[in-house]
Amino acid sequence: MATLRTWAGTHTFAAPRHLDATSIEQVQVAVSQAGRAGERVRALGTRHSFNGLADTTGTLIGVTAIDPDPVLDEAARTVTFGAGIRYGALAAWLDECGWALHNMGSLPHISVAGATATATHGSGNSLGVLSTAVRALEYVAADGSLVTVRHGDADFAGLVVGLGAFGIVVRVTLAIEPSFRVRQDAFHGLPWSVVLDDLEGVTGAAYSVSMFTDWLGDDVQLAVLKTRLTAHDDAAPVVGDEFFGATREDGLSIFGRVDDENTTQAGGVPGPWHQRLPHFRFDGTPSVGDEIQTEYFVDRSVGADALRAVRALGGRIAPHLHITELRTAAADELWLSGAYQRPMLAIHFTWKPEPDAVHALLPDIEAALAPFDARPHWGKVNRVDAATLARVHPRLADSRALFERLDPTGMFSNDYLEQRGVREAR
Numbered sequence: 001m002a003t004l005r006t007w008a009g010t011h012t013f014a015a016p017r018h019l020d021a022t023s024i025e026q027v028q029v030a031v032s033q034a035g036r037a038g039e040r041v042r043a044l045g046t047r048h049s050f051n052g053l054a055d056t057t058g059t060l061i062g063v064t065a066i067d068p069d070p071v072l073d074e075a076a077r078t079v080t081f082g083a084g085i086r087y088g089a090l091a092a093w094l095d096e097c098g099w100a101l102h103n104m105g106s107l108p109h110i111s112v113a114g115a116t117a118t119a120t121h122g123s124g125n126s127l128g129v130l131s132t133a134v135r136a137l138e139y140v141a142a143d144g145s146l147v148t149v150r151h152g153d154a155d156f157a158g159l160v161v162g163l164g165a166f167g168i169v170v171r172v173t174l175a176i177e178p179s180f181r182v183r184q185d186a187f188h189g190l191p192w193s194v195v196l197d198d199l200e201g202v203t204g205a206a207y208s209v210s211m212f213t214d215w216l217g218d219d220v221q222l223a224v225l226k227t228r229l230t231a232h233d234d235a236a237p238v239v240g241d242e243f244f245g246a247t248r249e250d251g252l253s254i255f256g257r258v259d260d261e262n263t264t265q266a267g268g269v270p271g272p273w274h275q276r277l278p279h280f281r282f283d284g285t286p287s288v289g290d291e292i293q294t295e296y297f298v299d300r301s302v303g304a305d306a307l308r309a310v311r312a313l314g315g316r317i318a319p320h321l322h323i324t325e326l327r328t329a330a331a332d333e334l335w336l337s338g339a340y341q342r343p344m345l346a347i348h349f350t351w352k353p354e355p356d357a358v359h360a361l362l363p364d365i366e367a368a369l370a371p372f373d374a375r376p377h378w379g380k381v382n383r384v385d386a387a388t389l390a391r392v393h394p395r396l397a398d399s400r401a402l403f404e405r406l407d408p409t410g411m412f413s414n415d416y417l418e419q420r421g422v423r424e425a426r
Helices: 024-037 087-096 112-117 192-197 199-203 300-311 314-320 355-372 386-392 396-406 415-419
Strands: 017-020 041-044 059-062 071-073 078-082 134-140 146-150 168-175 181-191 208-213 219-229 246-248 292-299 321-329 344-351
Touching (some): 024 134, 024 168, 041 168, 181 192, 192 300, 199 300, 292 355, 344 355
Parallel strands (some): 017 059
Antiparallel strands (some): 071 078, 134 168, 181 219, 181 246
16 A cells, blocks of 8 residues: 555554545445454545544545535435535535535534544534534444434434444534524734633634634734624624724734635635635645644633643743644533533644654643543544543443444454553454
8 A cells, every 4th residue: 555644644554455435335345345354444534633543454445535425405404425525515515505514623624524523623612513513424334234323313422423433434414504604803912811811701702713822922812703694794893803902903814824825714704604614715725734733622611720721831832833722612412522511622732743842742731731631632642541531531431332332343443542442452
């Protein structure tokens, strides 16, 4: 197999074989053959993970080349499609049909199956992570059969954020809503004192709020408000020139740069939901590219104290950092979600490509966040061990038991899952 790496090059896949399936039937045949040979398989999407989560000692089965064949059910307010489709492609198709998703991640380039399987999230105090829109999953099971699990089924809450640990998801059904418009405004100079004193007020001030910082100085460098609009208020001044002491600057992108062709339009210009909710344009370059990503989730009720703890390390963090983004999500009931049963503050680090320095820093960041039961993002670089994961994820043992029941031979397991207690060691 030709050398295959994750999107940012942070992990080189060790799998000896790679199949880009072009049909669900091809996935079924490949899984059945692997089962007879006693080999392992893992699903592969757009490779936007940063660790070995998707790797295997057997065959990587890509699903992005399968025809997405989207099917709209307007009465049920759902859309069903091939799991490998990228959010940007699905969103554009939905918007043409007059429909929308409740939220999107910062990058529209990621596959729906990969994002929902890892509880990737977008931002908004009242908005669930992307996985909360899932209403059904169709997956290829360990025996090669095609299985559908639906919202309300006994195993549903344990399988939506399933980390690829029980089968290969080939079709997904998401909840949809009527299309809407959004404007985004960038504010500079948001005082840390205000953020720490009124975190809930700041993050709840718009449909979606993101803050960007390098952890130095007295100000959070940037706050981006994404305000949901209705058709008749496009021209209304629904956002002022001041935000908790920060000042709006219409001439800059959401990252404070001039003439940034890769980011979605700021400056308060209304646009379709799928061209404003992500940070990056679907036809542009996502994020920095040459980077390492790390992310931790804490309960928003202790979010300010968690930020104070990390801020104390700011002088050590900043030299190795591109930027930190702070985002939020509503609590949910999905077993392995970072927002399981608690409203979430996400503390995200986009690091420079300095793996030795980053790996040396992570234990200290994780120690600072340990009192707040921080949960790491499953698809990003971290040093959290199995015992800690078992403590901060109260349904981890239930998830492991579910995966073992559905895949008793460990076909869909790998070292990454076993080292973290998500699957039994073999």
